[in-house]
Amino acid sequence: MVGRAARHTLVVWVAAILLLAGCSSGSADRPESSTSTAPTVSPTSTVTTTVLPRPVVVLDPGHGGAQPGAIGPSGLAEKEVNLDVARRAAVALLAEGVDAVLTRDGDHCETIGYRVAFAARRRPEVFVSIHHNADPDGPSDGPGSETYFQYRSAESKRLSGILYEEIAAALRPFAAEWVGDTDAGAKWRLNDRDGDYYGILRLAGEQGMTASLVELAFISNPSEEALLRLDDVRQAEAEALARGILRYLRTPDPGSGFTIPYPRSSGPSTSGPRCTDPLP
C-alpha cells in the first residue's frame, strides 16, 4: 500500500522522468552522424537589425492661392514656380532616404502660422521656405541668389551657407542677364524688435526648428523669368536644394557666401489677402 504522501512523490518522479524522456527524445530521433548541410543556429544567437530613423525635412513653397508672390514681366507667378521646385526637391530627397514633406501641395493660401505649426508637428531636422525674388539693386556678374538664416542660430547659418553655395553653383552655368542685390549671399534680416524679420524664420525658431528662407533667382528679371519657365532650370534649383540639405545633414560643412546685409526697412512685411488655412 502506498500512502498519500508517497503516492504524491511517486507522481512527481514519474512526471519528472517523462519530462526528461520528452526532452531527450528530440536528440534520440536524430541520426548518430548527421549529413545535413543545413546551417545550425544557436538558440542563443539573435539577428539584430538596426533601423535608422529617416531624417525629416519640411519644404515650404512660398505663397499660393490668392497670394501669388512676385509676378514676372510676362506673367509667371512665383507661387507656381515655388511649388514645382519644392515638389522636385522632395522627390530628390525621398530618393536619398529623407522624408520630405510639403507645407502645401496645391495652389492654395496658407498663413505663416499654419505653415510653421504644420512643420513643427513633424519635428523636422530642416525647414526650408522656397521663394523667388523681385526688386533687385541692379545687374550682377552671376546669380543674385539669397538665403536668409535665423540670426541667433549657428545651425541655421550653416544650413543657409551650404544652400547658398549649391544654389549659386547650380544656376551659374545657365546663360542669363543676371541681377541681384549688392549684398547677395547668405545673410540675416531683423525686425524693429531685433527678431528675425521673416515670420516663417522667427516662428520656426520659436518652435525650435532650424530654418532657412531661400530666394533662388529673380523672377522679376525678364531674363531669369525666361529661365524659370524651363524644366532644366527648375530641376537644377530643386537638386541644388536637395544637395544642400543632404550636405547639412551628413557633413559638418560650414557653408560660405555670408554677407553683411545693408540696412533695410524693419517694419512688417507686406501681406496679401487673408488666408483660410486648410484643416490640419
Ligand SMILES: [Zn+2]
Ligand atoms: Zn516669395
